[in-house]
Structure formats: structure tokens, C-alpha cells
Amino acid sequence: MNITRENVDALNAVVKVAIAKEDYSAKVEKILIDYRKTANIPGFRKGQVPMGMVKKQYGKAVLVDEVNKLLQDALNKYLTEEKLDVLGQPLPKLQDTINWDADTLSFEFELGLAPQFEVNLKAKKPITHYHIIADEKMINEQIERIQKQSGKLISQTVVEKDSEITGTFKNEEKEIENKVTLTLDKFKGKATEKQFLGAKVGDVITLKTKGLYDDEHELMHALKVEHDDIHGLDIEVNFTIAEINTRELADLDQDLFDKLFGKDVVKSVTELKDKIKEDAEKQFTQQADQKFLNDVTEYLVENTKFDLPAEFLQKWMRTAGEQPLDSDQAKEEYEKSEKSLRYQLIEGKLITDNNIQVTMDDIRDHSREMIKAQMAQFGQMNPSDKELDDIAARILSNQEEARRISEQLISQKLLALYKEKANLKVKELSYENFVKEVYGDK
Structure with missing residues (x-):
């Protein structure tokens, strides 16, 4: 077998694969012999069908199947060994006819190559990272809501x-x-x-x-x-x-504090206000971080310039989904997904350049913390390590759930990277003013 590559340009290449008869003939022969043992053809006892008849009936299909398997394995191995970063999947170039009896079979595949680019996190105009505070007005309103609910x-x-x-x-x-x-x-x-x-x-x-x-x-x-x-x-x-x-309104007394937070966790109105402020600002941090992450993403997509193999990707999209698309549909689909694809490439570049990794221990530890938090909501404050490990093992046996947690951790590490390296300015404001500034005064 011989594989060669011709680079059309920086974003497109053609891989040529030549498969010699000796690459597959022994395997095809073995499969046909096994077919002969089990073939059920009228007029012949099982295992006694002439080999010529077996080859005539099954030979072409077995040959095509084995060649396709060889092609797939060879391509995957070649892309790995050559460390080619491809977009989509290799697309076979159409051939008018294939002479399956030839000593050498030749195939060509189109590749879409990922672009080379650099990522600059230092925006000329700083990106705002909001620090949302629970002001006195919000805290007092929350206390009144608590009094009403318990009143x-x-x-x-x-x-x-x-x-x-x-x-x-x-x-x-x-x-x-x-x-x-x-x-x-x-x-x-x-x-x-x-x-x-x-x-x-x-x-x-x-x-x-x-x-x-x-x-x-x-x-x-x-x-x-x-x-x-x-x-x-x-x-x-x-x-x-x-x-x-x-x-x-319910009285702000120890009975109410114990009912809301557990015995003696809060012992005064001052401590109640501190607790409300702390809990609210934890939630605000998540909201502010998400806004910051969205803004950095937008900045990176808009300001990291590189070309994509658009024509190849549209051609690939025509056959990649469950339903085939025509050229206009593929173009529309590409235009809808281009921004997302660009950010995936940028994110991958940042992960590689900054050696961002998520280990199985990271995923397991994160799962344990999530489980502890959920159990605490139901009053189970001190679960044993064995309980946590057993529940985490059950959760992570689901590959989809493990992948989701891994993506969460990657996102957290990217957020930390952006906070460290991006050109940002911190803006402190109340939640009410944050909503007005970010979402408009609704």
C-alpha cells in the first residue's frame, strides 16, 4: 500500500491511496473459504459448493468490503502519523469506474485542513468583567420577602x-x-x-x-x-x-433563623444580612462570569482572523448529516455554523498552547463536590467518602455525563485563563444596575 499527499493550498489537500492486490487477497480468500463452509446453495451439500461458484456469487462484495476497511484504517493511521489537523472527514473523489480486477486499486480523498493562526487575548479595548454586589436595598427586599413567606x-x-x-x-x-x-x-x-x-x-x-x-x-x-x-x-x-x-411579617427571631438556615448558623439580623449578601453574590459571580465568558468569546471570534476551507466544508456537509443536503442548503448550514466552528478552533488552540488538561481525578473530584452540594440541600451534611465515591462512580459510568463534566471543567479553566491574560476592567455595580446595563431597563 502506498499513500501520498498533494497540498492544493494551505487549507486543502488530496490524499492518494494505492492498494496492491497482495494487500487484501489473502484476507478475501480466507473469508470466501469460510463462506464455502456455510453456504447453502440448492444442489450442493453444505461445505461442498465449488469454490468458483462461491467466488462468483460473493467474491465482488467481499473484495469491496475488505478494500473499504483497508482504506478506512489506512487513512486514519496516516492522518494520525502525519499529525494532520483535518476539518470534517476525508471525502472520496468520485470515480467513473473502478476495475476491481486490476493489480493495483487507486483512490483519492479530499481533505479540509485546519488553518494556522495565533490567538491574542489582549484586546485594545478592555473587556468588562462585572463585580455584582448585593446592595442594602436588595438585602432589605430579600429580608421582607423572607418575612412575608414565613408570615x-x-x-x-x-x-x-x-x-x-x-x-x-x-x-x-x-x-x-x-x-x-x-x-x-x-x-x-x-x-x-x-x-x-x-x-x-x-x-x-x-x-x-x-x-x-x-x-x-x-x-x-x-x-x-x-x-x-x-x-x-x-x-x-x-x-x-x-x-x-x-x-x-414574621418576626426576625432565632426561631426564624434556625428554620431557614439550621440551628445557630445565623444568630442576629446583622448575620442574616451577611448571609443573604454572601449567598446572593455567589450567584451573581456565576452570572457575571458567564457574561464575561460570552464577551471574550465574541471578541476572539471577531478578532482572530483566519480562513476556512469553506468550499470543502460545504461539500462535506451535503452528506454528513442524516439527510443529504443540496448545495444551497449546505451553504446555509455552513453560514449558520461558521461562527461556532471558528470558536471551536480558537478554543482548541488556547487549550493546546496553554497546556489545559482535565484528568480523570479532576472529573471525579468535581463530581464529589457536586454530590456533596446536592446532599447538603436535603440536610445530609456529612456523607462518607465511600458514599461519595460510589455515587460518583455511578454517575461517571455514563460516558455522556462524564463528557459533560469534562467540558464544564475545561470551560472553568478557560475562564481562569481569560481572567489572568485578557485585557479586562472590573466594574462594580448592583444587580439592578447590572441588569439595566447588560439587558436594558425592562
Whole structure:
């Protein structure tokens, strides 16, 4: 067997594979002998079929199958030994006819080669890394929510601004009938609030669904309507009031602290505020890190310049999926996936250049920490090492789950790299201002 490569340009190559008859003939002969032993052909006893007949009936199919296996193995070995970084898979060049009786069979494959490039993390304009803080306003609002949730319900005769109103949304045409408890602060407009204020048990309030809530998902849950049906829903619904209550705020005492956090974990309002601030800012860190990761990704894709073997990739996409694509469909698919492909290449380059690795021990340790955190939520604070190891082993026996955890760890290590080497500026602000700045004032 002989394999040669011709580089068309920096991103495309053609590999030629020449297979001699001696490379496959012995294997083909052995398979045909085995076929002869089991062949069931009328007029002949099993094992007594003439070899010529076996070759005539099965020879071509066996030959083609063995040559294809040889080609696949040879190509994989060649790409590994030559350390060729290819995109997609090798594409066989079409041949009009193949003379399977020839002493040498020749095949050609097109390759799309990954580009060579450098990655510069130092943006001219610094990338913002937000440090989101839980300010006094947020902490106090959270304390009030805790007091309300743990407080005692007191019945009211009329709806007031802070009432909890239980009732049923109904629309016969759309077959909507759903009982909910709501508060007036969730509605989008002041006009809706005015419709409720002063209302009594038994009153029916007619509401338009369009613009009722800021977030249509709130409306989806209120009406118990399917996700696909809620967007753009513009109908009238009747809300019949069944119950009106207010909540007496729970006292900020040791009983409440123990109920929320466990015995003596929090012992004062000051410690409660510190705990709320700590827990909130842990969550904010994850959100800020994700925003930073997204921004760095965007920067790298936009500013790391290299060409791709676009024509080859589109040709490969035509046959790579479950359903074949025509040239226009393949072009559209390529354009949709190009940005993602570029970042995969950039990420791979950063992982290689910075020797980022995830070992099985890393994956196992991360799994143990996830399990401990989940068990703590259910009050199991001190699981044994054996428990953790057994559960981790079960989780990691699922290859898909192990791969997911590995990708999480790679992402964490890349985030640490970006924080260390990227040109960034830290901006401290409240969560409310973070939402306004990043997502707009909604």
C-alpha cells in the first residue's frame, strides 16, 4: 500500500491511496473459504459448493468490503502519523469506474485542513468583567420577602396594594380555567392595579392578556397555557376573586433563623444580612462570569482572523448529516455554523498552547463536590467518602455525563485563563444596575 499527499493550498489537500492486490487477497480468500463452509446453495451439500461458484456469487462484495476497511484504517493511521489537523472527514473523489480486477486499486480523498493562526487575548479595548454586589436595598427586599413567606396570612375584605389575591382566570373560548394566587406588583401597568384595588370576594375583573405582564412566561403560568400558545396571545380573561389576604411579617427571631438556615448558623439580623449578601453574590459571580465568558468569546471570534476551507466544508456537509443536503442548503448550514466552528478552533488552540488538561481525578473530584452540594440541600451534611465515591462512580459510568463534566471543567479553566491574560476592567455595580446595563431597563 502506498499513500501520498498533494497540498492544493494551505487549507486543502488530496490524499492518494494505492492498494496492491497482495494487500487484501489473502484476507478475501480466507473469508470466501469460510463462506464455502456455510453456504447453502440448492444442489450442493453444505461445505461442498465449488469454490468458483462461491467466488462468483460473493467474491465482488467481499473484495469491496475488505478494500473499504483497508482504506478506512489506512487513512486514519496516516492522518494520525502525519499529525494532520483535518476539518470534517476525508471525502472520496468520485470515480467513473473502478476495475476491481486490476493489480493495483487507486483512490483519492479530499481533505479540509485546519488553518494556522495565533490567538491574542489582549484586546485594545478592555473587556468588562462585572463585580455584582448585593446592595442594602436588595438585602432589605430579600429580608421582607423572607418575612412575608414565613408570615401569617390575615384575611381581608377588600383588595389593597399589598394583598395576596386568590382567584380563577377563565376564558371559555380558549378553554382557560386556572386557579392562582397573585400580587399586584407583578402586573405591568398601573391601570390593572387600579382595577383590583377595592375589589371584594366574588367580584369579577375583566383583563386583556396583551401587556398584562412584563414577561409572557408569567402569563403562561397564570393562565396555564402551553408555551407555543402564549406568545402574542391577545384575548380577554375574567378573574373571579375567591380569597383576599395580607401577610403579617414574621418576626426576625432565632426561631426564624434556625428554620431557614439550621440551628445557630445565623444568630442576629446583622448575620442574616451577611448571609443573604454572601449567598446572593455567589450567584451573581456565576452570572457575571458567564457574561464575561460570552464577551471574550465574541471578541476572539471577531478578532482572530483566519480562513476556512469553506468550499470543502460545504461539500462535506451535503452528506454528513442524516439527510443529504443540496448545495444551497449546505451553504446555509455552513453560514449558520461558521461562527461556532471558528470558536471551536480558537478554543482548541488556547487549550493546546496553554497546556489545559482535565484528568480523570479532576472529573471525579468535581463530581464529589457536586454530590456533596446536592446532599447538603436535603440536610445530609456529612456523607462518607465511600458514599461519595460510589455515587460518583455511578454517575461517571455514563460516558455522556462524564463528557459533560469534562467540558464544564475545561470551560472553568478557560475562564481562569481569560481572567489572568485578557485585557479586562472590573466594574462594580448592583444587580439592578447590572441588569439595566447588560439587558436594558425592562
